[in-house]
Amino acid sequence: MDLRRVWKLVSSLSSRNANSCLRKIFNLTSHRNCSRSAAALWPQLSSGIKPMEANLVVTEAVELKLLSLEHTEQLFDLVDGSRDHLREWLPWVDGTKTSTDTESFIKSALRQYEAGDGPQYVVFHEGSMCGVCGFHLFDLANRIGGVGYWLSRAYVGKGIMTSAVRSLVKIGFNEHELNRIEIACAMGNARSRAVPERLGFTFEGVLREREHLHGRYVDHALYSMLASELLAFDKALQRSSR
């Protein structure tokens, strides 16, 4: 089997098809001996990472890199340096006590990605790590993806997350063939709600007492965008960037 040709083929597929293709390849070839060059390609293939979605250039200043274990220490430091700001709306912050906790989170995000259930990205602004955004576990039966995000305090107010989520929406519909993308935020989290609102998501309503946050239940605002709305979304973006 010519693995380079396989890799080229896999890279041209949408992520969902690429992942199912990779699974088939492994089942077919796992009992065979690989040549040295094939073995060199193996880690790339077995990670299921497609080059086009490993790094997303969002704007001149903003870049998304697929979350990986090499980000562990820096990511933990970012959370640690922004605890008060993040914990107000994110329940997992208090449980992130050491970089081992961050490592566990990254490992579970990688398992999710490798299973074809949604990528998570580290956000960089002018080369500096500043936050995370990505998909919660896909609901593949219904082709739904939920988006989550956070920025460290110093990077709020620059338009970084709106542009990052714009890119996630595009790969969600175009690469992962989702039909619906959801964003749910605590009703009182005005900055978070402003992200889907800026991107033209539809506000669908209130999910009552949807989250247990620091000893109280909070209502969520649910926003969505459908694949059929992407064209209108693109046109609105073009108009706003003129």
Ligand SMILES: CC(C)(COP(=O)(O)OP(=O)(O)OC[C@H]1O[C@@H](n2cnc3c(N)ncnc32)[C@H](O)[C@@H]1OP(=O)(O)O)[C@@H](O)C(=O)NCCC(=O)NCCS
């Ligand atoms: C939610 C969160 C990521 C939003 O951050 P944010 O900086 O407000 O969002 P953006 O990066 O899209 O930036 C928008 C801000 O930049 C400004 N901005 C500057 N240039 C901009 C541009 N080109 N495009 C859009 N906004 C721009 C906007 O005016 C806005 O500021 P304002 O609210 O003061 O008017 C951040 O507040 C956060 O991490 N909070 C804690 C964690 C959290 O709540 N996560 C979400 C849980 S659901």
